[in-house]
Amino acid sequence: MHEQELIPHLFRTESGKITTVLCKLFGFDNIEAAEDITSETFMAALESWGYKGVPENPVAWLYFVAKNKAKNYFVRNRIFTENVLPQIKDDTAAAIPEIEIDLSDTNITDSQLKMLFAICHPTIQAEAQIGLALRILCGFGIDEIANAFLTNKETINKRLFRAKEKLRTEKVQIAFPSETEITERLDNVLRTLYLLFNEGYYSESHDCLIREDLCLEAMRLTHMLLDYGPANLPEVNALFALMCLHASRFEARKNEKGEMVLYGDQDENLWNKELIARGAFFLKQSSRGNQISKYHIEANIAFWNTIKEDTKEKWENILQLYNMLLKIEYSPIAALNRTFALSKANGKMEAIVEAEKLQLNNNHYYFTLLGELFKDINPMKSKENFEKALELAKTETEKRVIRGRL
Numbered sequence: 001m002h003e004q005e006l007i008p009h010l011f012r013t014e015s016g017k018i019t020t021v022l023c024k025l026f027g028f029d030n031i032e033a034a035e036d037i038t039s040e041t042f043m044a045a046l047e048s049w050g051y052k053g054v055p056e057n058p059v060a061w062l063y064f065v066a067k068n069k070a071k072n073y074f075v076r077n078r079i080f081t082e083n084v085l086p087q088i089k090d091d092t093a094a095a096i097p098e099i100e101i102d103l104s105d106t107n108i109t110d111s112q113l114k115m116l117f118a119i120c121h122p123t124i125q126a127e128a129q130i131g132l133a134l135r136i137l138c139g140f141g142i143d144e145i146a147n148a149f150l151t152n153k154e155t156i157n158k159r160l161f162r163a164k165e166k167l168r169t170e171k172v173q174i175a176f177p178s179e180t181e182i183t184e185r186l187d188n189v190l191r192t193l194y195l196l197f198n199e200g201y202y203s204e205s206h207d208c209l210i211r212e213d214l215c216l217e218a219m220r221l222t223h224m225l226l227d228y229g230p231a232n233l234p235e236v237n238a239l240f241a242l243m244c245l246h247a248s249r250f251e252a253r254k255n256e257k258g259e260m261v262l263y264g265d266q267d268e269n270l271w272n273k274e275l276i277a278r279g280a281f282f283l284k285q286s287s288r289g290n291q292i293s294k295y296h297i298e299a300n301i302a303f304w305n306t307i308k309e310d311t312k313e314k315w316e317n318i319l320q321l322y323n324m325l326l327k328i329e330y331s332p333i334a335a336l337n338r339t340f341a342l343s344k345a346n347g348k349m350e351a352i353v354e355a356e357k358l359q360l361n362n363n364h365y366y367f368t369l370l371g372e373l374f375k376d377i378n379p380m381k382s383k384e385n386f387e388k389a390l391e392l393a394k395t396e397t398e399k400r401v402i403r404g405r406l
Helices: 003-026 028-052 058-077 079-083 105-119 126-137 142-148 153-169 179-201 212-227 234-247 273-285 294-304 312-328 332-346 348-358 364-374 379-392 396-405
Strands: none
Touching (some): 003 028, 003 058, 003 105, 003 126, 003 212, 028 058, 028 153, 105 126, 105 179, 105 212, 126 142, 126 153, 126 179, 179 212, 179 234, 212 234, 234 273, 234 294, 273 294, 312 332, 332 348, 348 364, 364 396, 379 396
């Protein structure tokens, strides 16, 4: 992989690890310094690798440079002396001991888990918690976070600034909450991981159909939660099952040109049977207890979608699951997906009536679905809806798919 492609990929997978380890060591008071050191590390890689070539072990190179930059920064600014160790009276450089910055896999996992729970502190607003997690842990840019929240960069910058100030003034520790607090904070932790996976699976900020690096990062963090005993709860198992079942169809969702292949046209031989089996296992694990979350329902829908046969029983089950999902948490996309299931279970005319009630006039998926539903009933209306969808589509990938339907 060329450095122009490798560095953004490594920024996505490694920047959050470096930032969280530094934050855990030096606290939220120095979060901007941690982010700056991480950015400077990747700038150094961009300059060095373009001139000298990519090193044999790029990740080890990044960690080495990050450690040195962190040591230099904190020694120079006396932050280590003032905030981490007891006050040292001798103010000379010789009085500052060697700083141990542990970027081992074990400490990275520990730091990221503690950071997840720390930023989901109840004093921070839910949207700000998710934005912070995407920014610090996952290396999201401000544009990507704004896109995920359907808002602008200025709003996101202000939201993140206020959240960081709150973490500082409340003196929130980067540590595991008590077992009684875990349940309170877990909802936003799971919502963050769910949003991260969806940004990769239904990518809207980049001209590509699937951003597998985001999906895999979400899966890694979710599995990390499962490995932490107190967080190994039914809803976490359900979310991981959902991710596995969706990921099983990565290869079948796009053709050789990178264009979307609709579900009905997918080659099931390209579905990953191992991931389907893994998803089924974690779905079974999620059945403990009496609570049903939206992740349970969506994972069950995803499981039914791994059965390719187009039977009435299948679509009636999926329709009922969508009915349950909309009662738990309404969303326009879930309502659209329910309408598609309705067309399969009860016919297109009934689905058209329900779809038109939604009036999602700024959503290209809405007009794409109407285009599909009208295709065999009223070709002119089908064409009109596809043309509206084309006007609203954000990425070139989406536009190519709609042109194909036209």
